[in-house]
Amino acid sequence: MTVRVRGYALPHGEYVDLYADGDRWTTDPVRGAELASGWLLPGLVDAHTHPGAEKPGDPLDEQLLRSHLNQHVDAGVTAVRSPGLAGEPPDWFGTDPDLPRAWHAGPWLAQHGQFFDGWGRRADHAALPAIAAAQAARTGWAKIIADWSVGDDPVPVEVLTAVVDAVHAVGGRVAVHTQHALGGVAAVTAGVDSVEHGMCLDPGLLTRMAEQGTALTPTLSAFQSMLPTVHSRPDSPVKEWLLGGASVHGDLVAAASEAGVRVLAGTDSVPHGRVLDEVRALAGAGMRPHDAIGAASWEARAYLGLGGLELGAPADAVVYREDPRLDLDQLAHPVAVILRGRRVR
Numbered sequence: 477m478t479v480r481v482r483g484y485a486l487p488h489g490e491y492v493d494l495y496a497d498g499d500r501w502t503t504d505p506v507r508g509a510e511l512a513s514g515w516l517l518p519g520l521v522d523a524h525t526h527p528g529a530e531k532p533g534d535p536l537d538e539q540l541l542r543s544h545l546n547q548h549v550d551a552g553v554t555a556v557r558s559p560g561l562a563g564e565p566p567d568w569f570g571t572d573p574d575l576p577r578a579w580h581a582g583p584w585l586a587q588h589g590q591f592f593d594g595w596g597r598r599a600d601h602a603a604l605p606a607i608a609a610a611q612a613a614r615t616g617w618a619k620i621i622a623d624w625s626v627g628d629d630p631v632p633v634e635v636l637t638a639v640v641d642a643v644h645a646v647g648g649r650v651a652v653h654t655q656h657a658l659g660g661v662a663a664v665t666a667g668v669d670s671v672e673h674g675m676c677l678d679p680g681l682l683t684r685m686a687e688q689g690t691a692l693t694p695t696l697s698a699f700q701s702m703l704p705t706v707h708s709r710p711d712s713p714v715k716e717w718l719l720g721g722a723s724v725h726g727d728l729v730a731a732a733s734e735a736g737v738r739v740l741a742g743t744d745s746v747p748h749g750r751v752l753d754e755v756r757a758l759a760g761a762g763m764r765p766h767d768a769i770g771a772a773s774w775e776a777r778a779y780l781g782l783g784g785l786e787l788g789a790p791a792d793a794v795v796y797r798e799d800p801r802l803d804l805d806q807l808a809h810p811v812a813v814i815l816r817g818r819r820v821r
């Protein structure tokens with residue numbers, strides 16, 4: 477049945493009345509269309525999630541992948557970006573009409589001796605640009621692990637710069653994992669497209685990120701939920717690093733938003749479908765509720781090339797009874813989730 481959405485559309489709050497013509501919004505009325513009305517978001521996005529595996533090192537499991545993606549849809553997520561997957565996803569990933577649109581970077585690309593055992597691909601510095609470009613040519617993205625644990629050398633800035641050049645040359649984009657100050661410097665200097673986590677990033681780099689369009693996916697709620705476990709560990713350099721970085725990560729997020737950096741909501745955690753937790757964390761850190769929701773919706777959609785609630789844009793929407801900016805808890809209770817022009821929840 478054709479879907480019709482009517483109400484106040486965020487981010488601007490203008491009144492819209494749209495019909496889904498297949499996977500496109502139109503204003504041409506369709507008789508008998510199923511109406512969902514209220515406050516409308518153009519679909520939520522989880523910009524950092526690794527569906528299909530339960531714990532690091534596990535192979536990609538297609539049944540689990542489907543179930544994780546269903547949990548995302550339950551939360552109103554109509555698009556995901558997976559900066560790293562445990563294996564080659566099946567053809568239906570990103571195209572199944574009942575599951576979110578999807579972008580992915582294939583396996584994580586890391587230096588020898590870094591990252592989770594059993595996950596990702598290791599490469600010499602000299603080979604990294606070509607491998608990343610080949611991946612991005614296939615799926616649009618490459619994901620580089622720029623740094624890993626305490627005392628590890630980050631990927632040198634010349635290597636990251638060569639990666640960015642090679643990936644951009646094939647029309648792709650580079651997402652970079654960094655959780656140390658030096659890795660952050662290398663990523664921002666190299667001009668990567670997104671900094672993932674960004675823990676311990678020098679706030680002095682935020683202006684440059686905003687200027688060159690480097691997005692930040694802080695995965696803040698994942699850090700916050702890890703803190704109690706880290707606190708209970710015996711003292712060690714790793715504990716000191718995690719506590720030091722995580723305790724100021726919220727401040728970094730607020731400063732990034734203030735500086736005009738595009739902040740993206742990413743959960744990076746199990747169970748899946750908890751993008752609302754990240755929105756709450758972003759708002760709790762000091763982002764305006766409007767911007768915290770935008771990080772999980774219109775900002776992320778624009779970043780991925782998806783339009784909003786406008787003529788001709790892909791027909792995704794999440795409908796709420798009240799303005800979610802005034803009450804973030806609204807996000808936990810969507811009235812309707814519309815994906816590719818069909819009501820799926």
Ligand SMILES: [Zn+2]
Nearest residue numbers: 524526560744
């Ligand atoms: Zn991740």
